Amino acid sequence: MSANIQKKKGGPDRHPVAPWMFLAPYLLYAAVFFVYPLLYAGWLAFHQTDGPHTAIFVGLDNFKFIFSDSMFWKAMSNTTIYAIASICIQLPISLGLAMLLNNSNSRMKGAFRLMIFSPNLVGQIFVGVMFAVIFTPHYGLFNKGLDALVGWGLEKQWLADPNLLLPALIIISLWMYVGYNMIYFLAGLQSVDKQLIEAAQIDGASSWQTFLHITLPQIKPIAIFVVIMSTIGSYQLFELPFALMKGEGFGPNNAAMTVVGYLYEWGFNNGDLGTAAAIGWILAAIIFVISIFQLKVTHAYDVD
Amino acid sequence: MRNIYPFGKAPFVILIIAIVSGIVFLWMRLGEKKDRPDLILAIQAEIHVKPYTKAIEQFNKENNCNIVLQRVQKEVLMSRLQSAMQTGCDVPDLVEMLEGTIGYFTRGPLENVGFVDLTDLLEKDGFMDSTKMVQTRYALWSSRGHIFALPHDVHPSCLCYRVDLIKELGIDVTKLKTWDDFVKKGQEITIPGKRYMIDMSDNNMVSLIILLTQRGFDLFDADGKVAFDKPEVAELIAWFVRQTTPNTKTRIAFPAGDGQNFYQAMNEGLDLFFFTPDWRTAQFMLDNPRQKGNLALMPMPIWADKDGNKLPGSYMTGTWGGSGLAITKHCKNKDLAWKFAKYLYTKTEDLGERFLLTNILPPIKASWELPELRQKSDFYKHMFRDPETGDLVDEFVSIGEMYASQADGTPPHYITAYTRQAETQLLDVYYDARQYYESNPNASDADLLARITPRLKTNADNVRKMIDFNVFLRDSGNKTVAVAESVEPATGSKEQ
Numbered sequence: 121m122s123a124n125i126q127k128k129k130g131g132p133d134r135h136p137v138a139p140w141m142f143l144a145p146y147l148l149y150a151a152v153f154f155v156y157p158l159l160y161a162g163w164l165a166f167h168q169t170d171g172p173h174t175a176i177f178v179g180l181d182n183f184k185f186i187f188s189d190s191m192f193w194k195a196m197s198n199t200t201i202y203a204i205a206s207i208c209i210q211l212p213i214s215l216g217l218a219m220l221l222n223n224s225n226s227r228m229k230g231a232f233r234l235m236i237f238s239p240n241l242v243g244q245i246f247v248g249v250m251f252a253v254i255f256t257p258h259y260g261l262f263n264k265g266l267d268a269l270v271g272w273g274l275e276k277q278w279l280a281d282p283n284l285l286l287p288a289l290i291i292i293s294l295w296m297y298v299g300y301n302m303i304y305f306l307a308g309l310q311s312v313d314k315q316l317i318e319a320a321q322i323d324g325a326s327s328w329q330t331f332l333h334i335t336l337p338q339i340k341p342i343a344i345f346v347v348i349m350s351t352i353g354s355y356q357l358f359e360l361p362f363a364l365m366k367g368e369g370f371g372p373n374n375a376a377m378t379v380v381g382y383l384y385e386w387g388f389n390n391g392d393l394g395t396a397a398a399i400g401w402i403l404a405a406i407i408f409v410i411s412i413f414q415l416k417v418t419h420a421y422d423v424d
Numbered sequence: 425m426r427n428i429y430p431f432g433k434a435p436f437v438i439l440i441i442a443i444v445s446g447i448v449f450l451w452m453r454l455g456e457k458k459d460r461p462d463l464i465l466a467i468q469a470e471i472h473v474k475p476y477t478k479a480i481e482q483f484n485k486e487n488n489c490n491i492v493l494q495r496v497q498k499e500v501l502m503s504r505l506q507s508a509m510q511t512g513c514d515v516p517d518l519v520e521m522l523e524g525t526i527g528y529f530t531r532g533p534l535e536n537v538g539f540v541d542l543t544d545l546l547e548k549d550g551f552m553d554s555t556k557m558v559q560t561r562y563a564l565w566s567s568r569g570h571i572f573a574l575p576h577d578v579h580p581s582c583l584c585y586r587v588d589l590i591k592e593l594g595i596d597v598t599k600l601k602t603w604d605d606f607v608k609k610g611q612e613i614t615i616p617g618k619r620y621m622i623d624m625s626d627n628n629m630v631s632l633i634i635l636l637t638q639r640g641f642d643l644f645d646a647d648g649k650v651a652f653d654k655p656e657v658a659e660l661i662a663w664f665v666r667q668t669t670p671n672t673k674t675r676i677a678f679p680a681g682d683g684q685n686f687y688q689a690m691n692e693g694l695d696l697f698f699f700t701p702d703w704r705t706a707q708f709m710l711d712n713p714r715q716k717g718n719l720a721l722m723p724m725p726i727w728a729d730k731d732g733n734k735l736p737g738s739y740m741t742g743t744w745g746g747s748g749l750a751i752t753k754h755c756k757n758k759d760l761a762w763k764f765a766k767y768l769y770t771k772t773e774d775l776g777e778r779f780l781l782t783n784i785l786p787p788i789k790a791s792w793e794l795p796e797l798r799q800k801s802d803f804y805k806h807m808f809r810d811p812e813t814g815d816l817v818d819e820f821v822s823i824g825e826m827y828a829s830q831a832d833g834t835p836p837h838y839i840t841a842y843t844r845q846a847e848t849q850l851l852d853v854y855y856d857a858r859q860y861y862e863s864n865p866n867a868s869d870a871d872l873l874a875r876i877t878p879r880l881k882t883n884a885d886n887v888r889k890m891i892d893f894n895v896f897l898r899d900s901g902n903k904t905v906a907v908a909e910s911v912e913p914a915t916g917s918k919e920q
Contacts, residue, residue, distance in 0.1 A: 138431060168895050170532025171510050176895050185893050190886065191848075258617075258678070258694065259685045275617055275670060280627035280679060282855050365627075367499055369848055372627055373855040388506070389844055391528050392894070 164397035175394070182398035192399075194374050195382040198286060202378070203354035205290045206297070207347055214298050214346075218305035219331075233306070237299035244296070248363025251292050255279050279364065282373035289361060289376055296360075297350075304346050308339035344418045348411055355407050356380055379403050461490040463761055465768075466505070466516035468498040469747065471706065475778040476768065483767050491764060498522060509538040509752070517755035518765060521573055523564055523746040524839055530567035531841035532896040539572040540751040545762055546571060551770075558787040563836035565748045568648070573748030574765050577703070577784050580741040580830035581634050582721045583622075584700035584708065587805055587818050589693050590720070596816060597720075597807050602728035607667065610676030613696070623686075623695040624677035626668045629847045631677075632854070634699050634742030636660055637835040639727050639735070643846040644838040650891070652850050653884035655877070661850075662872040665857045672865045687712045699724075701744045702827045706783040709803050720805040720818060721826050740833025785827045792831070797824025841894070842887055849883035 165182060167175040186192050217236060221229055239247070254261045255278040266273030278288040312335055320330045336343070361376035362384070370377035370385075383403065387396030429436045467476065473495050480491050494516065496504060502525055508515040509529070515538075529538050551557045551574070561575035590597060593613055600606045610621030624631040636642060636652075639660055645651040666674040680689035680698070689695050690712065700708070700721065708719060727738040749769055751761045775786045776796030791797065799822060806821040840846075857876050861867055867875075891897055 135430065141431070142435070170536050170896055171538075174532055174536055174896075178895065181893075253683070253685070256681050256685045259681075259688050277626070277670070277679070282859070368628055369844065373852050374848060385844075388503070389528065390841065391506070391531050 161397040161400055164394050165401050166398075167394040169393045170391065178394070182395045183402070186395065186398055186402065191374065191377065192379075192382055195377045195379045198374075198376065199355055199357060199378045201286060202289060202293070202357060203351050206293060206350045206354045209290065210294055210297055211301060211343075211346060211350060213294065214301035215305045215343075217298065218302045218309055219335075221302070222306060222309040233303075235299075237303055239296045240300040242296075244359035245363045247292060247296055248360050249366075251288070252279065252364050252366060255288055280372055282371070282375040285371045285375035289357075289364070292360060292364070297353075301346050301350065304342055305339065308342035309335065312338045340418070344414070347418070348414055351410055351414065352407055355403065355410070358384060379406070461492040462757060463489070463491040463517040463755070463764060464494060465491060465518040465520070465764075466494045466496055466501060467520040468496055468501045468522060469520070470495065471703075471782050472520065472747075475774075475781050479768050479771075479774055479778075483764055487760070487763070489760060502528070509754075512754065515752050515754035517752060517757075517761050519750050519752060520576070521565070521748050521750050523837070524843055526565055526567070526572060526748075526750075527839050527841040527843050530572070531894060534568055534570060536896075537567065537570075537572060538753055540753060540755070540758055540761075541570045541572065542574060542751070542762075543569070543571045546574070549766065556789060558789070558831055558834060560834055560836035561746065561748075561787050563646070563838045564746045565750070565839075567840070573750040574769050575787050576747040576749060576769055577745075578787050578827070578831045578834050579701040579703060579743050579745050580785070580827055580834040581638075581699050581701045581724055581744050582741070582826060582830065583724055584698045584705070584719055584721055584804075585696055586690070586693065586715065587718050587720050587807065589696055590807070591816075593696075595696075597722050598809050598816065600722070600725055602732055603663075603725045604728065604730075606725045607676060610667075611674065614676045616671075616675070619693060620678035620695050621676040622667075622697040623680040623689065623699070624664070624668055625679045625681075626677075626854075626858075627679065629851060630744060631699060632661075632664060632850070633837065633847075634724075634744050635664065636742075637837050638724060638739050638742035640737035640739060640835065642836070642838050643843060643850065644840050646836070646838065648838065648840050650842075650846065650884045650887045652846060653880045657850075658873055658876045658880050659869075661854055661857060661876050661880070662869060664854065665861050665872060665876075669858045669861045671862055690715070699742075699744065702783050702785045702823070703745060705804060705823055706781075709783075716803050717805070717820075719803065720807055721821060721823070722806060723826075723830055739835040741830040741835075743834050743837055746837075779824060783823050785824065785831055787831075792824065792828040794824075797828065798822050799824075841897070842891055845890055846884075846887050849886055850880075853879045853883055 164175075166177060166179060168178050168182070169175045221233055221236075224232075242250075255263070257263055257275050257277045257280075260278075262278070263274050263276055266276070276284065278284045316334050316338075317330055320334050325333070355378075357378045358380035361370055361378060361381060365371050365376060370381050379399065380403065383396050383399040386392050386399060429439070465476070465480070467473070473493070476493055480493055483489070484491055501519070502522075505515070505519060506528065519539075526539075534541075546552055546562075552559070558575070558578050561578060562571050565571055565573035565575065585597070595609060595613065600609060606621070614620050636657065639656065641651065641654060641657050641660070643650070643652050651657075666672070667677045668679075669675055678689070678695055680686045680695050690698065691714070698704075705721070708715065724741050726740065727735045729735060749765045751758060751765065755761050769786070770788050772788060772791050772794065775788065775791040776794035779785070779791075779794070780796050785792070785797070800820045801823050802820060804821050804823055804826075805818045806826065807816055807818045809815070810817045853876055856879055857872060860875050861872060864871065
């Protein structure tokens with residue numbers, strides 16, 4: 121027995137390599153799938169390539185080209201509008217629905233929650249394909265619904281009109297993600313101290329004042345998380361417009377072109393992995409800067 | 425136990441699992457290599473599976489070899505091929521490519537193109553003879569004067585329509601000889617929201633390319649230079665804008681879309697005419713059998729001057745789609761692959777039977793005389809004036825004859841690494857003009873052209889800028905296609 125204890129005590133000293141052995145699989149995985157691609161992408165960004173065996177060093181030319189390409193700015197503008205819409209339209213609706221469900225005593229609460237959340241269970245590709253049919257002029261469900269409700273819109277070409285395509289994307293994303301964000305807000309609302317709300321109400325605070333001064337500050341960490349995740353998700357938008365346009369470009373006038381779509385076009389349609397890698401780095405930088413900005417603006421690092 | 429493996433039971437089990445799975449994986453990989461067939465052919469079109477399977481069985485028997493067919497979905501085929509070529513593993517020996525896909529592989533130096541250059545083989549075996557093969561089809565598969573695939577088809581386009589509706593509306597299709605005739609009739613019968621003359625897609629390039637190539641123009645010229653900023657292209661865009669812009673008096677076209685919506689538009693008579701290359705006739709037969717005996721085919725109207733004479737340089741028809749068989753450089757037995765490619769695509773005796781399954785007209789001209797291509801369809805009709813009574817009558821038509829009559833007038837469609845970008849830039853001009861016309865429905869041709877021409881130039885320059893940015897093309901002189909000589913369009917059309 122004592123010999124065993126002695127052995128165990130001496131274990132780590134006798135096998136200093138052991139912890140590294142246990143870490144080795146992850147380290148290997150991270151090295152192969154994260155570190156190497158990251159370094160390689162950095163190298164690629166300064167080259168033009170044609171397959172893995174041909175690369176020509178072009179210095180900053182890839183970056184210069186991207187910043188001078190009107191398509192990049194179109195993609196940036198589309199993505200930014202989509203991101204702003206996600207935050208300014210989607211999140212308030214999510215919060216509103218969460219508050220409704222949180223305050224409701226209905227026995228159907230669970231069913232509503234599932235109903236609103238369920239679109240998120242469907243993959244973006246499937247949603248894209250489905251909405252390509254729903255938005256069809258004359259026969260599509262959406263146009264028929266509009267026509268039946270307001271007597272307008274039967275022939276609207278949502279996917280063929282450059283002015284309507286981005287709104288169509290925003291409508292789809294509302295359908296998909298409102299429920300997803302609602303779940304976060306609901307979790308936040310359920311953790312709000314009810315005693316504080318009751319106290320405020322006794323003191324004569326209106327519903328709006330209660331929401332603004334009690335509820336909102338208490339769900340702030342969750343709200344910040346949701347805003348940042350929505351922003352990052354918006355800047356990574358790709359599958360939805362890609363599937364919506366059936367993989368044949370990004371719509372009329374590139375109205376559905378996103379930054380990741382632009383990256384895809386360069387990497388997989390033009391076959392220039394160098395320029396695609398440069399776009400990837402630019403995208404990473406944009407997301408980093410926006411996230412830091414949001415954290416600063418919302419005082420997320422402030423200690424209460 | 426501890427003496428053998430000091431870190432405990434669980435890590436020991438994990439180690440054993442890792443070793444066993446590693447051995448199994450290696451064993452499977454070694455087994456795969458041993459069993460690899462002589463050739464692997466990868467295709468995407470489901471309709472080709474049946475005829476190709478039969479041809480492969482026959483070829484295997486005759487040549488005592490083992491060729492295997494793999495059917496892969498379109499997008500997956502291309503992404504797998506791209507990855508496989510980049511990494512050099514599991515590359516099929518032969519690939520049936522789709523129109524437009526060759527561009528990805530030809531953006532770099534010629535020696536980097538992952539396919540075997542077939543130019544000399546085609547020359548040696550007589551396939552560069554215009555009496556034997558439709559030469560314009562090489563444009564789809566060429567780069568810098570080198571051909572990388574054997575064309576499978578011609579895909580001239582006709583117009584398809586419903587006989588009952590055309591009779592009911594009293595449309596005399598024999599008088600729709602030119603696009604001017606067609607548009608005039610279209611404006612008479614179009615009722616916005618209820619009935620349109622023709623299905624024209626306005627969110628992709630399909631209809632525009634058919635019309636543009638029929639007019640004798642393209643996104644790129646035979647040398648691979650950007651060619652869509654010509655005055656005639658601007659005129660064509662203006663014409664297309666007039667036919668497709670919503671809420672205007674000139675509109676005669678409605679985009680029927682695809683799938684169920686398309687067939688609903690056809691069955692409800694929302695659109696009367698449909699661009700129909702040969703391959704689409706088989707699709708209609710399969711997907712819309714209720715129109716059996718009620719659909720008819722006619723040649724496309726031509727681009728003509730005011731006197732009805734065909735415009736110089738224009739073609740009898742346009743083209744939509746195409747496949748070609750390429751041999752990858754990874755193929756170990758290139759002689760066998762070329763022999764098989766010729767067997768599959770050019771063995772005349774088999775092409776008749778295959779035509780009956782696919783309705784696709786082969787580019788091998790000798791096959792056009794086969795009885796299978798001459799036999800009358802029991803699905804499609806054509807309408808014509810009875811020579812004796814002068815009445816407009818209809819009868820079943822031979823699909824093969826109908827398309828063969830157009831095939832020599834099929835224009836080339838040049839594909840480069842920048843075709844997609846060029847399409848995007850051209851569509852941008854179209855949408856801009858369409859918005860302008862929707863806001864200014866009284867705009868004259870001159871107004872529309874004033875809007876279109878400068879934007880077309882700017883957008884063409886955008887594509888030129890992209891090409892200039894490609895150091896590989898810059899170094900190799902940027903000559904993309906020079907093989908497919910434009911065949912002078914046929915002057916006459918078959919009587920309807």
